[in-house]
Amino acid sequence: MSSPLAIHGGPPAVRSAAPQVTWPPLDVGRAVAVTAQLCTRVSPPGRGGVIAELEGGLAEFFGVRHAVLTSSGTAALHAAYSALGLADGDEVIVPAYTAHPTATPLFHLRAKPVLVDCDELGNLDPLGVEAAITPATRAIVVTHLWGVPARIEALAEIAERHGLRLVEDGSHAHGAAVGGRRVGTFGDVAAFSAGGTKPLSAGEGGFVLTDDDDLYYGVLLHGQDGARCRAEIPIDHPLRRYAVTGTGLAQRMHPLGAAVALGQLGELDRRLGGRRQLAARMIAELRGLPGISVPEVPARSAPAWYALALLHRPEELGGLPVDALVAALRAEGCLEVEHPRSPRPLNEHPLFDAPNRIFPNLPEGWPRYRAGQYPRAERRHRNTLTVRVPHDDPVLAEGYVRAFRKVIAHHRALIEPAP
Numbered sequence: 001m002s003s004p005l006a007i008h009g010g011p012p013a014v015r016s017a018a019p020q021v022t023w024p025p026l027d028v029g030r031a032v033a034v035t036a037q038l039c040t041r042v043s044p045p046g047r048g049g050v051i052a053e054l055e056g057g058l059a060e061f062f063g064v065r066h067a068v069l070t071s072s073g074t075a076a077l078h079a080a081y082s083a084l085g086l087a088d089g090d091e092v093i094v095p096a097y098t099a100h101p102t103a104t105p106l107f108h109l110r111a112k113p114v115l116v117d118c119d120e121l122g123n124l125d126p127l128g129v130e131a132a133i134t135p136a137t138r139a140i141v142v143t144h145l146w147g148v149p150a151r152i153e154a155l156a157e158i159a160e161r162h163g164l165r166l167v168e169d170g171s172h173a174h175g176a177a178v179g180g181r182r183v184g185t186f187g188d189v190a191a192f193s194a195g196g197t198k199p200l201s202a203g204e205g206g207f208v209l210t211d212d213d214d215l216y217y218g219v220l221l222h223g224q225d226g227a228r229c230r231a232e233i234p235i236d237h238p239l240r241r242y243a244v245t246g247t248g249l250a251q252r253m254h255p256l257g258a259a260v261a262l263g264q265l266g267e268l269d270r271r272l273g274g275r276r277q278l279a280a281r282m283i284a285e286l287r288g289l290p291g292i293s294v295p296e297v298p299a300r301s302a303p304a305w306y307a308l309a310l311l312h313r314p315e316e317l318g319g320l321p322v323d324a325l326v327a328a329l330r331a332e333g334c335l336e337v338e339h340p341r342s343p344r345p346l347n348e349h350p351l352f353d354a355p356n357r358i359f360p361n362l363p364e365g366w367p368r369y370r371a372g373q374y375p376r377a378e379r380r381h382r383n384t385l386t387v388r389v390p391h392d393d394p395v396l397a398e399g400y401v402r403a404f405r406k407v408i409a410h411h412r413a414l415i416e417p418a419p
């Protein structure tokens with residue numbers, strides 16, 4: 001075989017060892033802080049210590065009045081929806097293309113997710129949202145997919161015009177901004193995951209942001225302990241009588257997780273700046289290559305680049321399947337490239353087609369979603385490949401660009417059978 005591609009035995013374009021992008025960035029300082037927390041208190045009651053510090057830091061970072069730490073992003077979304085009072089039969093507009101936890105808490109509240117297709121960046125399409133509003137619509141939920149801000153100003157305007165609540169799922173987009181304003185501050189309430197490799201990570205965890213006191217108290221009742229709810233919900237507030245039990249759920253963040261996240265917060269803007277520089281360089285170098293589209297992000301948007309999502313155009317590469325492209329890139333040493341299985345079009349999940357099998361109490365008339373109903377989301381999902389963007393490794397970023405060029409230049413060798 002004459003192909004120089006690494007998948008056929010040629011020399012790889014990138015030689016760095018795994019893991020090539022280490023995230024969250026954990027250093028000795030974090031190890032010391034986590035150990036100190038371990039020795040001080042592993043189960044602080046109420047809102048104290050590292051929990052108060054991280055919540056205060058988040059409120060300041062985002063410029064909001066309230067931040068509440070939760071056990072996961074899913075718990076944060078559940079608390080936000082519940083605090084908004086979403087219930088039986090309320091319709092909630094949800095991106096068809098997102099991670100399933102953006103919508104799944106709605107099933108538990110018996111509120112209906114109404115899926116809307118995506119725009120050219122994979123985010124919720126404002127035009128589709130307008131068309132999906134009915135008298136039963138109560139809220140719009142928007143994800144900033146892969147850390148690229150959605151058209152949040154247009155969505156906020158639609159929400160306001162129709163008297164709807166706006167929820168941001170900022171799980172991919174900590175620190176992303178539009179026109180200098182951070183995402184997570186455009187709606188009534190925002191929920192973030194702080195799990196895994198999210199831009200701000202506690203390992204496992206999440207948080208809710210809001211400026212609204214009533215929503216804040218509702219969120220507190222959805223997982224924080226009685227001591228905290230009694231201390232924070234005013235004596236004359238209608239929710240105060242529930243302070244001891246709340247909604248009966250326990251969804252607090254672990255203080256060791258909070259210690260993991262706290263040290264990253266002060267460095268987040270600087271590191272995102274590094275990511276933005278390297279993402280911009282990669283985009284400029286990859287733009288115009290056959291078979292690949294780069295995201296064309298409006299100048300006012302500053303993404304968090306949870307990942308750089310590229311769109312494969314197989315028709316320009318002789319029908320090369322995306323998995324074959326990814327396999328060839330990984331063989332070239334691009335270990336941080338993948339064809340992600342999640343997020344995916346929600347209509348393709350069995351839960352969105354036949355929820356009654358596992359939620360028998362859902363009312364009749366629940367929408368049944370099927371594959372084929374959201375063509376833009378489905379096409380995008382089929383053809384997306386993601387690249388994790390380093391914040392401080394220009395050599396790796398250049399190596400990835402070299403690998404893309406090489407694989408695309410020799411793509412025929414991936415299609416034609418070996419002689």
Ligand SMILES: Cc1ncc(COP(=O)(O)O)c(C=O)c1O
Pocket residue numbers: 072073074075098099101102143169171172192193194195205206
């Ligand atoms: C967009 C989005 N929303 C919500 C979640 C749920 O977060 P968690 O896994 O922390 O519950 C995720 C998780 O990856 C996500 O990608």
